[in-house]
Structure formats: structure tokens, C-alpha cells
Amino acid sequence: MLGDRLENVRKSVPLVHNITNYVTVNDVANVLLACGGSPIMSDEPEDVEDITSICGGLNINIGTLNQNSIKGMFLAGKKANELDHKVLLDPVGAGASGLRTDTALKLMEEIKFTAVRGNISEIKTLALGSGTTKGVDADVADAVTEDTLDQAVAFVKRFAKESGSIIAVTGAIDLVSDGEKCYVIRNGRPEMGKITGTGCQLSGMMTAFLVANPDDLLEGAAAAVCTMGIAGEIGWDNMKPEDGNSTYRNRIIDAICNMDRQTLERKAKYEVR
Amino acid sequence: MLGDRLENVRKSVPLVHNITNYVTVNDVANVLLACGGSPIMSDEPEDVEDITSICGGLNINIGTLNQNSIKGMFLAGKKANELDHKVLLDPVGAGASGLRTDTALKLMEEIKFTAVRGNISEIKTLALGSGTTKGVDADVADAVTEDTLDQAVAFVKRFAKESGSIIAVTGAIDLVSDGEKCYVIRNGRPEMGKITGTGCQLSGMMTAFLVANPDDLLEGAAAAVCTMGIAGEIGWDNMKPEDGNSTYRNRIIDAICNMDRQTLERKAKYEVR
Amino acid sequence: MLGDRLENVRKSVPLVHNITNYVTVNDVANVLLACGGSPIMSDEPEDVEDITSICGGLNINIGTLNQNSIKGMFLAGKKANELDHKVLLDPVGAGASGLRTDTALKLMEEIKFTAVRGNISEIKTLALGSGTTKGVDADVADAVTEDTLDQAVAFVKRFAKESGSIIAVTGAIDLVSDGEKCYVIRNGRPEMGKITGTGCQLSGMMTAFLVANPDDLLEGAAAAVCTMGIAGEIGWDNMKPEDGNSTYRNRIIDAICNMDRQTLERKAKYEVR
Numbered sequence: 001m002l003g004d005r006l007e008n009v010r011k012s013v014p015l016v017h018n019i020t021n022y023v024t025v026n027d028v029a030n031v032l033l034a035c036g037g038s039p040i041m042s043d044e045p046e047d048v049e050d051i052t053s054i055c056g057g058l059n060i061n062i063g064t065l066n067q068n069s070i071k072g073m074f075l076a077g078k079k080a081n082e083l084d085h086k087v088l089l090d091p092v093g094a095g096a097s098g099l100r101t102d103t104a105l106k107l108m109e110e111i112k113f114t115a116v117r118g119n120i121s122e123i124k125t126l127a128l129g130s131g132t133t134k135g136v137d138a139d140v141a142d143a144v145t146e147d148t149l150d151q152a153v154a155f156v157k158r159f160a161k162e163s164g165s166i167i168a169v170t171g172a173i174d175l176v177s178d179g180e181k182c183y184v185i186r187n188g189r190p191e192m193g194k195i196t197g198t199g200c201q202l203s204g205m206m207t208a209f210l211v212a213n214p215d216d217l218l219e220g221a222a223a224a225v226c227t228m229g230i231a232g233e234i235g236w237d238n239m240k241p242e243d244g245n246s247t248y249r250n251r252i253i254d255a256i257c258n259m260d261r262q263t264l265e266r267k268a269k270y271e272v273r
Numbered sequence: 274m275l276g277d278r279l280e281n282v283r284k285s286v287p288l289v290h291n292i293t294n295y296v297t298v299n300d301v302a303n304v305l306l307a308c309g310g311s312p313i314m315s316d317e318p319e320d321v322e323d324i325t326s327i328c329g330g331l332n333i334n335i336g337t338l339n340q341n342s343i344k345g346m347f348l349a350g351k352k353a354n355e356l357d358h359k360v361l362l363d364p365v366g367a368g369a370s371g372l373r374t375d376t377a378l379k380l381m382e383e384i385k386f387t388a389v390r391g392n393i394s395e396i397k398t399l400a401l402g403s404g405t406t407k408g409v410d411a412d413v414a415d416a417v418t419e420d421t422l423d424q425a426v427a428f429v430k431r432f433a434k435e436s437g438s439i440i441a442v443t444g445a446i447d448l449v450s451d452g453e454k455c456y457v458i459r460n461g462r463p464e465m466g467k468i469t470g471t472g473c474q475l476s477g478m479m480t481a482f483l484v485a486n487p488d489d490l491l492e493g494a495a496a497a498v499c500t501m502g503i504a505g506e507i508g509w510d511n512m513k514p515e516d517g518n519s520t521y522r523n524r525i526i527d528a529i530c531n532m533d534r535q536t537l538e539r540k541a542k543y544e545v546r
Numbered sequence: 547m548l549g550d551r552l553e554n555v556r557k558s559v560p561l562v563h564n565i566t567n568y569v570t571v572n573d574v575a576n577v578l579l580a581c582g583g584s585p586i587m588s589d590e591p592e593d594v595e596d597i598t599s600i601c602g603g604l605n606i607n608i609g610t611l612n613q614n615s616i617k618g619m620f621l622a623g624k625k626a627n628e629l630d631h632k633v634l635l636d637p638v639g640a641g642a643s644g645l646r647t648d649t650a651l652k653l654m655e656e657i658k659f660t661a662v663r664g665n666i667s668e669i670k671t672l673a674l675g676s677g678t679t680k681g682v683d684a685d686v687a688d689a690v691t692e693d694t695l696d697q698a699v700a701f702v703k704r705f706a707k708e709s710g711s712i713i714a715v716t717g718a719i720d721l722v723s724d725g726e727k728c729y730v731i732r733n734g735r736p737e738m739g740k741i742t743g744t745g746c747q748l749s750g751m752m753t754a755f756l757v758a759n760p761d762d763l764l765e766g767a768a769a770a771v772c773t774m775g776i777a778g779e780i781g782w783d784n785m786k787p788e789d790g791n792s793t794y795r796n797r798i799i800d801a802i803c804n805m806d807r808q809t810l811e812r813k814a815k816y817e818v819r
Contacts, residue, residue: 021314022295022298022314022568023298023299023302023312023314024299024302025568025569026299026569026570026572026573026742026743027299029569029570029742029743030741030742030791030792030795033740033741033742033791034740034790034791034792039569039742040639040642041567041568041569041609041610042610042639042643043610043612044610044611044612044613044645046613046645047611047612047643047645047646050642050643050644050645050646051639051642051643054642063314064314064315064316064317065317065320066316066317066320066341067317067319067341068341068612068613068614093313093315093324096313096323096324096327097315097320097323097324098323099317099319099320099323100320100323194306194307194530195303195306196299196302196303196306196312197299197302234788238788242507242511242524242527242528242531243527244307244526244527244528244529244530244531245303245306245307245526245527245530246303246307246522246523246524246525246526246527246530247523247524247527249303249792250523250792250793250796251788251792251793252792253790253791253792254788254789254790254791254792254793255788255790256790257740257790257791257792258788258790294587295568295571295587296571296572296575296585296587297572297575299572300572336587337587337588337589337590338590338593339589339590339593339614340590340592340614341614366586366588366597369586369596369597369600370588370593370596370597371596372590372592372593372596373593373596467579467580467803468576468579469572469575469576469579469585470572470575515780515784515797515800515801515804516800517580517799517800517801517802517803517804518576518579518580518799518800518803519576519580519795519796519797519798519799519800519803520796520797520800522576523796
């Protein structure tokens with residue numbers, strides 16, 4: 001049950017090491033606290049191995065990457081792999097610049113990721129660049145809609161199987177697959193796109209859910225996606241006419257903070273394919 | 274009409290590349306989203322040329338500059354010039370340190386800026402340092418008030434003409450000039466000074482307005498200034514007794530998010546000299 | 547009186563240079579503005595000496611340190627010492643990584659700190675690492691509670707005396723000592739732990755209180771701690787059922803912004819030992 005996945009985070013308070021961009025980092029930290037985890041941030045190569053060693057999970061987000069933090073990502077990722085920690089990749093902007101694409105692909109090669117979360121365009125970039133997908137995948141649509149859903153589910157399942165990672169593609173419809181099953185999730189609101197960093201926030205939270213749910217990583221990842229989407233719905237219901245995207249950001253994090261098992265299970269809208 | 278300038282942002286959703294300080298970057302991103310634009314942040318020299326190439330505008334803000342991001346500023350600025358993108362400079366702290374003054378002056382020399390936005394002290398530093406102003410300009414007052422207005426308007430017009438950039442000086446009274454005309458804007462509230470980064474936010478938003486309004490850059494820049502000031506007024510009207518500067522920050526961004534053509538035109542207080 | 551300490555900040559508007567982590571930096575800036583100070587951030591070695599020279603105080607926070615910012619910390623700290631500015635250390639994560647522990651200890655050796663603020667674990671790391679404490683101190687408990695209070699007070703007093711800095715240990719009960727007297731403060735709420743960076747915020751604010759209260763640094767530091775804790779209480783009273791940690795963050799900063807002498811004195815809960 002999804003509710004157990006959340007409860008496991010609340011009970012175990014997983015410490016998550018984040019190497020993440022400086023744009024949305026504060027919100028990532030507050031979302032990790034809101035869901036029941038505990039954040040620590042560090043990107044300096046000389047610091048990251050020690051820091052990741054005391055954590056249960058590592059969240060690598062390549063937004064605002066620089067040469068120094070890239071070194072930190074590889075060092076932390078390898079150390080986390082050694083220690084059998086949960087490791088997540090958020091390939092922000094893969095496909096938008098050579099450095100981001102190359103860094104994301106090289107990370108995929110050298111580090112074993114428990115999960116990868118991005119939008120369809122970023123995930124396609126990884127799939128094509130890593131050569132794990134057939135030519136046909138290049139044709140997967142750039143948005144997951146009811147019309148393109150079958151094709152997108154097949155793509156995500158195949159990439160999950162071939163990469164050995166849980167793949168989470170988020171957008172209007174969210175897909176989370178381990179290569180066998182695929183959660184198709186229809187929570188959330190389009191207005192979430194007017195807030196910077198809801199994707200980064202989800203990646204941080206998903207890492208906590210993976211750490212806290214080693215026995216069912218796929219359901220853990222899906223529960224994180226549902227929690228974010230439902231918080232977007234509840235946050236929207238709490239908006240007043242004069243509120244806009246800045247207050248909406250606060251309302252979403254507040255809703256994660258107040259999320260309970262019953263609300264999560266009652267409001268989750270998903271099917272498993 | 275100012276309202277058209279805002280509508281053009283909403284219709285065209287300009288993608289703005291920001292090389293900006295890590296203090297206020299999250300608010301800059303949310304303000305860009307609030308006004309109808311789309312933000313992307315990158316400062317790594319190896320990354321910035323690719324990123325700026327997919328954008329329509331570039332916002333360079335030298336707060337928390339470092340040797341690496343300074344390189345990124347020059348590379349991105351030159352690439353943006355090559356591509357004929359709109360480029361804005363926010364010379365945060367020019368005059369407060371040698372590195373900031375020198376970096377801002379060198380940027381002005383090597384990069385063609387569509388607009389420069391700062392407070393009177395920062396803009397004076399640029400004008401004097403670049404040798405484009407006569408000695409008399411050294412005497413322009415350190416605050417733009419009704420008493421010093423004539424002198425300040427003359428200074429801003431002259432610096433705009435000589436630098437070839439739109440110059441926006443913001444403070445109690447805001448001035449925006451292209452060298453021929455000068456908008457004198459009296460929107461805003463003094464309490465905005467109790468929030469970190471309203472200037473940085475305006476610079477990000479102004480870049481989006483420039484990109485979306487290539488046919489009337491001056492009115493575009495002035496519309497951004499009015500939007501920020503009016504949002505400050507509306508945000509203040511929505512404050513409750515227990516609210517303080519943190520909630521005010523959210524209220525201002527919310528008001529930008531909800532700004533429409535009618536409100537902007539009805540509440541804008543400006544004259545053109 | 548504690549109220550005078552706050553009023554002195556409001557009257558003198560101390561400019562505080564912050565070398566601080568990119569996670570909580572925006573909140574630190576807004577808290578400094580809320581209490582009546584003025585923030586400026588800079589970590590680039592070539593920039594920090596000029597910046598710190600125009601300020602009254604320097605707040606060094608080692609969260610998300612990197613090789614470049616570490617250089618900046620030493621240069622700024624030495625320059626601030628030369629100029630007899632107030633300097634505060636927040637040793638975030640000392641004890642959690644070798645780099646953080648070593649950096650904090652080296653900073654303590656080479657720079658004279660007016661005050662050091664951290665949690666008990668960070669402060670113990672400094673005390674033990676600097677060899678200024680007897681073996682018995684290793685046994686001080688990892689949380690300051692009514693049960694461990696006597697021992698903790700003795701530890702904090704001894705470390706303050708031996709280091710020559712005001713030592714502030716914050717947690718469920720806060721201790722602030724100059725080696726002679728120790729303020730034992732019982733303001734605040736446990737829910738503050740669900741917000742990232744309340745400690746960083748307090749360090750920024752405490753620096754402003756030190757600058758503004760040169761004649762009674764200990765009471766200044768204690769007044770900053772009380773202000774933060776009381777703001778946590780008032781902010782909590784203003785929470786609605788749908789609010790969570792993100793709104794609580796705003797409510798606390800708002801409460802600092804609205805704090806007045808009477809409220810501070812009426813609500814402060816402390817004893818001096």
C-alpha cells in the first residue's frame with residue numbers, strides 16, 4: 001500500500017545527501033523535511049565521500065552543475081554504490097547542453113542508479129545517448145498524453161529494463177517503471193509548472209522513499225510521485241484568489257508536511273500496467 | 274501600451290538564461306515564471322554557450338560572482354551577442370568591491386547590453402568608470418528624489434545615449450531611458466527594501482520583457498518596472514497584521530502572477546520626459 | 547535589557563557580510579533584513595576583503611563549503627579581525643566530515659571569533675578537536691535537556707573561557723556563555739526542526755546583534771537567541787490547520803520582522819547561571 005511507503009519514511013527519517021542545483025535547493029531541503037526525511041547538502045569533492053557515508057541515500061541533480069560539483073557527483077556516487085546506498089539521478093537539462101548530456105550519460109555508465117527521474121525529453125536523451133534503445137524510441141512523443149501513453153509506457157519499461165534502474169518520467173501523466181510493471185499516475189495539476197523546481201523537489205523526496213522502502217522500491221518511487229501530485233491538488237484547493245505561484249509553492253510543501261496515509265491512499269489515482 | 278508589453282511576455286513565454294547570484298536565484302526563477310517567462314540557470318563556462326543558444330535572452334547579475342562564473346558571464350554574453358539575443362546586466366555591488374567594479378566595467382566594454390539595471394550608486398559607478406560621463410555626473414545625488422530628479426533624468430539619459438544601452442535606475446523613483454526618452458515611474462513601496470532581491474527579480478523579469486518586445490524595448494523595460502512596483506503595492510494591500518517581509522515576498526510574486534493588462538495600465542504611475 | 551539589544555540593531559542597521567551555504571542563504575538574508583540589519587553575501591577570495599571592509603560584522607557558515615569559499619573564509623576572517631569587526635562562526639556539520647571538522651578547527655586557530663554558534667554535537671567537535679577541553683567533556687550528552695543541563699552549562703562555560711569566544715549551543719534548551727555567565731534559554735518550539743536553516747538564520751541575526759551591541763556582546767547574543775525562539779512561538783500561534791513547514795518558515799521570519807521590545811521582553815524565558 002502506498003500509505004505504508006510514506007509511513008516508512010516518517011518512521012525511519014532517512015538522511016539524504018543531495019548534490020543539487022542552487023536554484024531550488026532550499027525547497028528540496030524543506031520537502032525532504034516535510035515528507036519525514038532529513039537533508040544534507042555537499043558538492044565539494046573533498047567533502048562528499050564523508051557526507052554520503054553517513055547518509056542512506058544520494059540524490060544527484062545536474063542543474064547548475066560545474067566542474068567542481070561534477071567531480072563531487074562521481075566521487076559521491078561511487079562511494080554510495082560501494083556502501084549499497086540508494087542513488088537517484090535527476091538529469092536536469094540533459095539534451096539542452098553538451099555538458100549536461102555528457103555528464104548525465106557518463107554518470108549512467110559509471111554509477112549504478114536505483115532510480116532516474118526526469119521529464120520525457122531528458123529521459124529520451126539518456127535512452128538514446130546510452131544506446132540502450134532501438135531507433136524506434138527516438139519517435140516517442142515529447143509529451144506523455146492519453147494519445148501517446150501506450151508508446152510511452154513501452155519506452156519507459158524498456159529503458160528501465162535495459163538500464164537496470166527504476167525510471168520515472170513525470171509530466172501531465174507520470175510513469176514509474178522497474179522494467180516489469182509501470183505505474184501510470186494521474187495526480188497533480190498543470191499549475192505546478194508555474195513553480196520552479198517541483199521536479200527537483202520530487203527527486204529529493206523520492207530518494208527518501210527509496211531509502212525507507214528497500215523491500216519495494218518501485219512502490220516507494222510511485223508513492224513519492226503520488227505524494228507530490230496529491231500535494232499539488234491539495235495545495236491548489238487551499239489557494240485564495242489573490243494567491244499566485246509563490247504561495248502555491250508554500251502550499252504544496254505544506255500539504256506534503258500534512259500528508260497522511262489515508263489521504264495519500266484515498267486521493268492516489270494510478271493504474272499498474 | 275504597457276499592457277501589451279505584458280501580454281507579449283505571456284504569449285511568447287520567453288526562455289531566459291540567468292547567470293545570477295545564489296542568494297535570490299529561486300525568487301528570480303519564480304518571478305520569471307510568474308510574469309509568463311521561463312527561466313534556466315547556468316554559470317559553468319563549459320555549459321553557458323549551449324544554454325544561452327536555446328534562450329532568447331540573457332540576464333547577467335554579478336552578485337556572488339566567482340572566478341568561474343565570471344568566465345561564464347563573458348562567454349555567455351559574447352555568444353548571446355553573436356546570436357543577437359537580448360542581454361541585461363545587473364551590476365550588483367559595483368562600487369562596493371574592486372572585483373565587482375572591474376567585472377562590471379569589463380562586461381560593459383566587451384559585451385553589448387540591451388539594458389542595464391541597478392541602483393543609482395551602481396549605475397554611477399559604471400558611468401564614471403567607463404569614462405563616458407562628464408565630471409559633472411559625479412555630482413548626481415545618491416538617491417533619486419523629487420529634489421534631485423531633473424539632474425538624475427539628465428544623467429540617465431546621457432549615460433543611456435553614450436553606452437547605447439537602456440539604463441534603468443531603480444529606487445524611490447525609477448528612471449528608464451534609451452537616451453532620448455526617460456520614463457519616470459512612481460510605483461512601488463518603501464517596504465520592498467526589506468525583502469532581499471527585489472532588484473534581482475526585476476532584472477530577470479525585465480529580460481523577459483525585452484525578449485518579448487523587440488519592437489519597443491524601452492516601453493518593454495518600463496513595463497517590467499511598473500509591473501514590479503504595482504505588484505509591490507498590491508502585495509502590500511494583501512498583507513495582514515501578523516505578516517512581515519517573508520510573506521510580503523510571496524505576496525509580490527503572487528501579484529505578478531495575477532497581473533493583467535487592465536491592472537497594469539490602471540495602476541501604472543509614470544510620465545515620459 | 548534584551549529589548550535594548552534589538553532596538554540597537556534597528557537603530558544602527560548593521561551591514562553583515564555572510565559567507566554562507568547556498569541552501570539557506572536567502573532565508574539568512576531575509577532574517578537579517580527582518581531584524582533590522584542589512585545583508586551582503588560574497589565568498590570569492592578576490593572579493594571578500596573589500597566586501598568585509600565595508601561591513602560591521604562577518605558571519606562564516608561552513609555548510610556547502612568548497613575549496614574556493616574556504617579560501618574566502620580565511621581571507622575575510624583575517625581582514626575582519628584586522629578591522630576589529632565582529633566575527634561569528636557557524637560550524638555546520640563539524641564532526642560529520644573530515645573537511646568540515648578540519649576547516650572549522652583551523653578557522654578557530656587562525657581567526658579570532660567573537661562568537662561561535664552551533665548544535666551541541668558541532669560545538670563538542672570543536673572543543674575536543676582544539677584540545678581546549680578535558681577528557682571529561684567528551685562525555686557531555688548529545689542533547690541539552692533538563693537532565694544534562696548542569697553538565698552542559700559547565701561545558702559551554704569552560705569552552706567559552708578557553709576559546710575566548712562567546713559560545714552559543716542551540717537545541718531544545720539554548721545556552722549562551724562568555725565563560726563567566728551562561729544564559730539558559732527556553733524559548734522556541736520543536737517544530738522549528740522541520741524547517742531547514744533556522745540555525746543558519748540565527749547565526750546571521752546574531753552577527754547583527756553583536757555588531758549593534760559592542761558594549762554587551764553576551765546579552766546581544768542572548769537577545770538574538772531569544773528573538774529567534776520567540777518568533778518560533780509566535781509564528782506557530784499564527785499557523786492554520788492546512789499550514790506546514792514551508793508556511794511556518796515564512797511565519798517565523800514575519801514574526802522577527804514584527805518583533806518589538808515589549809514582546810521580546812515579555813516572552814523571553816531565560817535564567818542566567
